Amino acid sequence: MSETVFEAVIGLEVHIQLSNQTKMFAPESFTFGSDANHHVSEVSMAHPGALPRTNKRAIRLASKLGLALNCQINSPAFFDRKNYFYPDLPKGYQISQDSHPICGPGHVSFPMPDGSIKKIRIHHMHLEEDAGKSIHDVTDYHSMVDLNRAGAGLIEMVTQPDLKSPEEAAAFLMEIRRIVRYLNISEGNMQEGNLRCDANVSVKPLGQEKLGTRVEIKNINSFNFLSKAIQYEIDRQIQHIKDGGSITQETRTYDPVKNRTSSMRDKESADDYRYFPEPDLQPVEVSEEEQMVLKKEIVKLPSEKYQEYRGLNFAHNESMALIEEYAFSAYFDEISQLSKESKEAANWMLGSVKAWLNENGTDMNSFPIPSQHMALFIQMVKSAKVPRHLAKEQLFPAMLKEPQKSPAELATSLNLATESNEGELEKVVTSIFEAHPNEAERFRNGQKKLQGFFVGQIMKAMKGKADPKAVNKILAKMASKK
Ligand code: ADP
Ligand code: MG
Numbered sequence: 321m322s323e324t325v326f327e328a329v330i331g332l333e334v335h336i337q338l339s340n341q342t343k344m345f346a347p348e349s350f351t352f353g354s355d356a357n358h359h360v361s362e363v364s365m366a367h368p369g370a371l372p373r374t375n376k377r378a379i380r381l382a383s384k385l386g387l388a389l390n391c392q393i394n395s396p397a398f399f400d401r402k403n404y405f406y407p408d409l410p411k412g413y414q415i416s417q418d419s420h421p422i423c424g425p426g427h428v429s430f431p432m433p434d435g436s437i438k439k440i441r442i443h444h445m446h447l448e449e450d451a452g453k454s455i456h457d458v459t460d461y462h463s464m465v466d467l468n469r470a471g472a473g474l475i476e477m478v479t480q481p482d483l484k485s486p487e488e489a490a491a492f493l494m495e496i497r498r499i500v501r502y503l504n505i506s507e508g509n510m511q512e513g514n515l516r517c518d519a520n521v522s523v524k525p526l527g528q529e530k531l532g533t534r535v536e537i538k539n540i541n542s543f544n545f546l547s548k549a550i551q552y553e554i555d556r557q558i559q560h561i562k563d564g565g566s567i568t569q570e571t572r573t574y575d576p577v578k579n580r581t582s583s584m585r586d587k588e589s590a591d592d593y594r595y596f597p598e599p600d601l602q603p604v605e606v607s608e609e610e611q612m613v614l615k616k617e618i619v620k621l622p623s624e625k626y627q628e629y630r631g632l633n634f635a636h637n638e639s640m641a642l643i644e645e646y647a648f649s650a651y652f653d654e655i656s657q658l659s660k661e662s663k664e665a666a667n668w669m670l671g672s673v674k675a676w677l678n679e680n681g682t683d684m685n686s687f688p689i690p691s692q693h694m695a696l697f698i699q700m701v702k703s704a705k706v707p708r709h710l711a712k713e714q715l716f717p718a719m720l721k722e723p724q725k726s727p728a729e730l731a732t733s734l735n736l737a738t739e740s741n742e743g744e745l746e747k748v749v750t751s752i753f754e755a756h757p758n759e760a761e762r763f764r765n766g767q768k769k770l771q772g773f774f775v776g777q778i779m780k781a782m783k784g785k786a787d788p789k790a791v792n793k794i795l796a797k798m799a800s801k802k
Pocket of ligand 2: 333
């Protein structure tokens with residue numbers, strides 16, 4: 321009997337914490353990493369009579385993300401109460417959206433590691449407030465509650481079960497992170513918890529239409545763990561079925577230390593939450609005009625840029641490195657346009673510029689060199705007006721120190737410019753021929769391979785600062801001169 325081959329089906333629920341300065345329905349500020357319970361108000365502490373108000377910016381950000389991901393914007397959309405009890409949820413319900421979320425179906429395309437483009441469907445996106453945090457490891461006897469995060473705005477993105485492997489899930493989530501950063505919607509940082517993801521995983525015999533029973537995995541806080549948790553769960557389910565068991569719908573948690581998932585609780589159904597319309601909040605309206613304004617603010621998305629760069633013959637890895645941060649790729653686009661030397665520009669971006677950013681632990685917004693100067697610099701290197709090694713070791717560092725000066729000015733004052741004046745170069749070539757009469761003789765008699773020897777000698781004499789094109793031209797002239 322041949323063994324059944326299984327395939328995996330994965331759908332993700334992604335929580336995106338908005339980059340808002342204030343909370344979703346409460347007036348207080350919200351920042352990561354402050355002392356416990358320093359960002360609270362009557363609303364987030366659920367004092368009787370305290371009323372929520374919707375943060376307008378949150379509506380705009382969610383709509384913008386929806387428009388970027390080809391979603392229909394539902395106007396009006398409504399808020400609902402999702403009821404459950406937990407100590408970090410003082411109201412006893414979470415304000416969320418159930419039947420009329422702000423964004424309807426859409427889709428996202430993203431690059432896979434093999435360079436192919438994968439497209440998956442978004443089921444919907446809705447707005448909700450975050451809960452507080454329960455802290456269990458401060459004392460032996462008590463759990464603590466920190467309400468700083470309670471009421472912070474979240475977008476929940478729910479995908480269709482279109483993903484087929486841990487690699488696809490990770491590549492998808494990375495694209496979402498890039499998109500929310502490109503659009504300034506969220507910091508998108510998994511470690512800090514402002515990008516979170518639950519993975520729904522099921523398996524079924526290869527080719528079968530009907531989906532298997534799914535398990536939802538919570539507590540995934542890195543891309544690496546997302547892949548590992550999904551892979552573990554796929555293997556576990558297949559093994560369980562092969563052993564004659566059946567999968568029960570449940571919520572499991574991932575333990576990164578043991579690299580395994582374990583059961584947390586049976587899956588709640590929507591009925592358990594007793595959703596009902598939130599009576600304290602107005603419906604959400606986003607007019608056609610507002611949508612037009614938001615659409616105009618949407619920059620070119622990373623997957624589009626990826627395809628553009630691949631079209632320019634950049635390798636997958638180079639293209640991925642170029643699209644990682646919006647400001648980085650925007651700067652790259654500027655200097656390649658200005659210099660008309662996109663290969664050379666990419667090399668500098670991924671070499672010296674990236675190294676500087678890493679060393680300074682910063683991003684492109686703090687990079688001091690104006691794009692015009694960087695473009696001129698790239699042209700100077702490409703046309704050998706400055707020798708490559710001196711450009712890297714001296715001119716680039718000088719530009720970082722004095723970014724307001726043009727690279728040509730700096731090259732002159734540092735005496736880095738290559739000699740391209742043929743008269744000057746001819747003098748040097750002649751003196752080198754005189755110093756090596758035997759080689760010069762053989763070279764004139766047609767021994768072409770001595771060209772390299774002479775170029776080397778000339779470069780040495782000029783400390784690298786000779787225009788190689790001009791040198792080769794002069795040598796060619798000398799070779800034909802008997
Ligand atoms: P709920 O409302 O109970 O959370 P949903 O139907 O909204 O359930 O689905 C939640 C997530 O689970 C979605 O991302 C969806 O794509 C995914 N999903 C649904 N069915 C399956 C399945 N059989 N296998 C894997 N993922 C699934
Ligand atoms: Mg759900």
